[in-house]
Amino acid sequence: MRAVTLILLLLSLMVNALPISVLAAPPVEEPDPTPMVIDPRMDRPVLPENPSRADLGSIVYFEYCLACHGDQGQGLTDEYRQMAYGEDMDCWQSKCHATNHPTPGFIFPRVVPPVIGEGTLKRFVNAEDLYQYLLLRMPYYKYDMPPEIPDDDMWNVTAYLLRINGVLPDRIDFDPQQASMFPVHLTARSHGEEQVVQIVLLGSLALVVVGLLVQRGWRSASSPASRPSFIHHLHPPSIPRLQARWRYTLSAGGLAVFCLLVVVFTGILEMFFYVPTPESAGNSIQMITYAVPYGGLVRGLHFWSAQALVVVSGIHLLRVIFTGAYTQPRRLNYLLGLGLFLLSLLLDFTGYVLRWDEGIRWALTVGTNLLKTIPWIGQALYAFVVGADQPGATTLTRFYAWHIFGLTAIMLGIFTWHIFRVRRDGGISAPPPETRSDSHRITRFELVRREILAALLALIILIVVSARLPAPIDMPIQEIASLGQADPEAPWFFLWVQQLLRYGDAFWLGIAVPLGILALLALLPYLFPRVPADQQGRWFPRAGRIAQVVAALLAAGWLVLTLLELF
Amino acid sequence: MPAISRRDFLRIGTESLLALSGILGLGVLIRYLSYQPEPPPPDQHIAGQETDFPPGSRTVLSGIPALLIHSTNGFQAISLVCPHLGCTVQEKTGRLTCPCHGSQFDEDGLVTRRPAAQALKTLGVEVSPDGAVIVYS
Numbered sequence: 001m002r003a004v005t006l007i008l009l010l011l012s013l014m015v016n017a018l019p020i021s022v023l024a025a026p027p028v029e030e031p032d033p034t035p036m037v038i039d040p041r042m043d044r045p046v047l048p049e050n051p052s053r054a055d056l057g058s059i060v061y062f063e064y065c066l067a068c069h070g071d072q073g074q075g076l077t078d079e080y081r082q083m084a085y086g087e088d089m090d091c092w093q094s095k096c097h098a099t100n101h102p103t104p105g106f107i108f109p110r111v112v113p114p115v116i117g118e119g120t121l122k123r124f125v126n127a128e129d130l131y132q133y134l135l136l137r138m139p140y141y142k143y144d145m146p147p148e149i150p151d152d153d154m155w156n157v158t159a160y161l162l163r164i165n166g167v168l169p170d171r172i173d174f175d176p177q178q179a180s181m182f183p184v185h186l187t188a189r190s191h192g193e194e195q196v197v198q199i200v201l202l203g204s205l206a207l208v209v210v211g212l213l214v215q216r217g218w219r220s221a222s223s224p225a226s227r228p229s230f231i232h233h234l235h236p237p238s239i240p241r242l243q244a245r246w247r248y249t250l251s252a253g254g255l256a257v258f259c260l261l262v263v264v265f266t267g268i269l270e271m272f273f274y275v276p277t278p279e280s281a282g283n284s285i286q287m288i289t290y291a292v293p294y295g296g297l298v299r300g301l302h303f304w305s306a307q308a309l310v311v312v313s314g315i316h317l318l319r320v321i322f323t324g325a326y327t328q329p330r331r332l333n334y335l336l337g338l339g340l341f342l343l344s345l346l347l348d349f350t351g352y353v354l355r356w357d358e359g360i361r362w363a364l365t366v367g368t369n370l371l372k373t374i375p376w377i378g379q380a381l382y383a384f385v386v387g388a389d390q391p392g393a394t395t396l397t398r399f400y401a402w403h404i405f406g407l408t409a410i411m412l413g414i415f416t417w418h419i420f421r422v423r424r425d426g427g428i429s430a431p432p433p434e435t436r437s438d439s440h441r442i443t444r445f446e447l448v449r450r451e452i453l454a455a456l457l458a459l460i461i462l463i464v465v466s467a468r469l470p471a472p473i474d475m476p477i478q479e480i481a482s483l484g485q486a487d488p489e490a491p492w493f494f495l496w497v498q499q500l501l502r503y504g505d506a507f508w509l510g511i512a513v514p515l516g517i518l519a520l521l522a523l524l525p526y527l528f529p530r531v532p533a534d535q536q537g538r539w540f541p542r543a544g545r546i547a548q549v550v551a552a553l554l555a556a557g558w559l560v561l562t563l564l565e566l567f
Numbered sequence: 568m569p570a571i572s573r574r575d576f577l578r579i580g581t582e583s584l585l586a587l588s589g590i591l592g593l594g595v596l597i598r599y600l601s602y603q604p605e606p607p608p609p610d611q612h613i614a615g616q617e618t619d620f621p622p623g624s625r626t627v628l629s630g631i632p633a634l635l636i637h638s639t640n641g642f643q644a645i646s647l648v649c650p651h652l653g654c655t656v657q658e659k660t661g662r663l664t665c666p667c668h669g670s671q672f673d674e675d676g677l678v679t680r681r682p683a684a685q686a687l688k689t690l691g692v693e694v695s696p697d698g699a700v701i702v703y704s
Contacts, residue, residue: 092696108697111611197591204588211581218578272600284604293598 039083041071053174057160060153064139065115073116073164106140116164121184125283125291128180131158155179180282180475183290194294198467202460209456212449220445232448236427238441243430243537244450248323251454252316253428258455259309260415262462266302267404274354276400278393281356282476289473300466306348308462310493313341314555321524321551324531324544325429331525333421336414338522343411345493350403352491356396359474362488364391366498373507391480430537496561517554524550610704617698625674627658631704633690634658644702645676646688656687663687 045058061069070080081089091097097108114120124130134154149157159174167184168174174182212218219229242248273292275284288295317337320326326334353364368391371382387394422428433439490498500509528547535541540548571579614620614628614635620642626635632647632655647656647663654667662679663672671680676687691703 090696097697197595201588201591201595204584204591208581208584208588211577211584215574215577215581217574218581269596269599273602273604287604291604292602294595295599295602297595298599 042066042084053156053159054163054168055160056153057156057158057163060149060157061160064149065157068112068140069115070112073114073120073161075114076112115161121161121165121167124184125287126180126184127158127162127174127178127182129283130161130184131155131176131179134158178475180478183286194297197294198297198463202463205456205460205463209453209460212453212456216446216449218445218449220443220449228444232444235444235447236423238443239427239447240430240436240438241440241442242436242438243428244442244447248537248539249428250315250319252312252319254451254454255312255458256309256316257415257419258458259305259312260411262301262305262459263309264408264412266298266305267408269298270302271404276354276396278356278396278477278480281354281396285355285357285473286476289470296470297463297466300469300471301462302351303471304462304465304469306344306351307492308458309344310341310348313337313344317341317521318551318555320429321544322548323429323539324536324541324547326525326547327529327531327544328525330421330425330429331529333418333425334525335522336418336421338518339414340411340418342518343407343414347403347407347411348493349491350399350407353399354396354403355473357474357476359472359489361477361480363490363494364395366488366490366501367494368395370506370510374511375507432533432536435534490565492562495565496558499561499565520550521554612702612704614700614702617694617700620700625658628702631690631702633702633704634663635692635700635702642692642694642700644690644692646690646704648688649683650685650687651683 044062047055047059068076070077071084072080074080076091078089081091085091088096091108097106121130124133131154134149134157135151139148155174155176158176158179159168162168162174162182162184168182270288273284273288273295275281285299288299290296292298320330320334320337349363349367353360368382368386371385372378374381385395385398387398430436489495497510497514500513503509524547528544531541531543535543612628612631614626620626620635620637622637622639624635624637626637627633627647628635628644631644634645634647636643636645645663648654649656649665649667649670651665651668651670654665656663656665656670656672658664661674663674663676665671665683668682669680670678670683672683672687673679676689678684678686693701693703695701
């Protein structure tokens with residue numbers, strides 16, 4: 001049966017084929033002088049279903065960009081011209097793109113740069129930047145003329161360039177709203193290297209911590225190789241053992257010193273790239289965060305150690321009140337410490353404003369307008385801080401100057417004084433020697449070992465937090481007077497003021513209450529001056545009860561108002 | 568081989584790791600600070616059309632900066648960057664003088680007065696088929 005079918009099939013084929021080969025005379029084929037062979041590399045891309053912006057952009061690229069920038073974005077290379085244009089490959093010859101080009105033509109640049117490949121987008125900070133460039137300059141022949149490519153298509157081709165250069169991941173579509181937040185030269189930074197270095201660094205630091213923990217006598221006077229170093233000499237020869245315990249100091253003062261060192265050091269590093277102008281501030285911060293090697297880490301450390309400084313200073317302040325250490329002879333040092341706390345808040349706020357992105361817009365507006373509400377001097381104070389009728393370039397320059405120099409110089413001065421006063425006042429508060437339950441003392445070697453341990457642990461935590469939780473960043477502010485796009489939110493340590501301001505008069509709640517609290521804290525050693533010597537140097541002495549309750553209420557009030565504002 | 572005590576081993580180990588952390592930190596610092604935010608300057612410039620520079624003309628191209636000379640031998644370009652310390656040389660009465668330290672060069676860029684020790688750099692010039700003059704720096 002199958003054989004019959006096969007024969008029939010063959011027969012029908014022969015019958016069909018016969019007339020053609022026998023009857024039709026073969027036409028005399030004129031050889032086409034220039035066979036139009038178009039390389040499949042020049043094919044129009046095929047859109048997938050539900051095309052993304054990048055997919056749509058590939059069509060725009062094909063229509064407008066490919067002719068000059070090449071099928072692979074390689075630029076106008078010899079190979080590409082040969083492949084795409086064959087014998088017309090000399091674009092610069094007469095009557096093509098030379099001076100005597102036909103009417104709708106244009107003179108051609110000698111070099112057409114590649115747009116795909118490593119480093120080609122390096123000059124752009126973010127997607128907005130790239131888009132603006134394309135809008136202004138491309139297509140080349142339309143330079144200085146009304147734009148030819150519709151905005152939306154320009155966004156699409158921006159998305160395409162980001163995708164094809166490996167900056168925009170496949171699964172994410174591009175959102176023009178977020179363009180100024182979209183870093184373009186992510187590829188400029190080697191994330192693999194940074195992760196490896198961070199992990200090795202953390203591992204090494206962790207091992208040092210373990211090593212220091214098991215060596216109680218590290219670099220002590222009993223070990224032959226060591227004499228007191230410069231660092232040791234910054235400390236008293238010995239201090240009471242009870243006063244060196246973590247449960248007494250909470251390490252808060254020492255950690256504040258360490259945070260200050262980290263903040264100053266990373267701040268200096270940021271100054272190498274930060275540009276304090278309204279046009280460039282946001283972009284330069286994006287550059288630090290996304291493009292500079294380890295820039296994200298440096299900025300993260302600066303941000304997080306600044307926040308940690310506020311937290312540990314606050315804890316330190318409470319510790320001093322709760323242990324009765326604010327009274328004489330340490331009253332002056334208490335006031336200096338309070339000044340340092342205030343300065344750390346001002347530094348935090350000025351640093352926050354330096355971001356000059358949507359995240360800080362309302363905090364800056366509200367913070368500076370609050371100054372205006374002060375009777376008599378409000379306007380003058382506003383003019384002094386803002387430097388103009390509304391925040392702008394002058395404001396940014398002034399905040400920058402205060403942040404990196406004015407406030408910092410005052411802070412470092414008072415900081416040095418504060419540390420000196422600790423020595424002058426005979427160390428941190430302690431019970432008189434005859435009433436101590438433990439008369440042992442620890443040496444400066446042991447003290448330094450503990451300080452280094454605390455500092456290394458803090459550093460490890462700061463590095464881990466900085467790597468995991470990047471410092472906040474938002475879209476750069478384009479125009480200060482325009483409508484903002486971000487949620488208005490004060491920096492976290494001023495959220496309580498933001499909540500207070502909801503209840504009434506701006507001056508009383510926004511200026512008078514915070515200043516009143518500051519004054520109350522400053523007056524504590526005058527209002528409640530007596531903590532007898534035998535009650536000093538331990539937690540919650542009976543004599544200082546009222547001051548402790550006041551401080552606890554203030555802390556609780558701060559917490560409640562902050563939580564109310566958050567939720 | 569002298570035995571090393573447990574204590575010394577721990578101390579040396581800990582301090583070596585501390586040093587390693589420090590070196591890593593230093594490496595991070597160097598990588599961070601060596602980033603260059605600005606793109607390199609262009610290395611070729613379109614000076615204009617051939618017809619803009621008639622034979623015998625000497626034109627200062629301030630953007631490069633260079634001196635474009637159209638002589639009987641064709642186009643020639645001399646860099647106006649003084650080889651001494653990089654100031655821009657000025658042409659005055661047929662003589663090229665550096666305003667910073669007084670070096671002088673003749674019209675072909677050869678040194679006639681120190682301190683500059685080398686002649687002004689000669690730049691590549693090319694005239695494209697459509698008549699654009701391109702200077703390579």
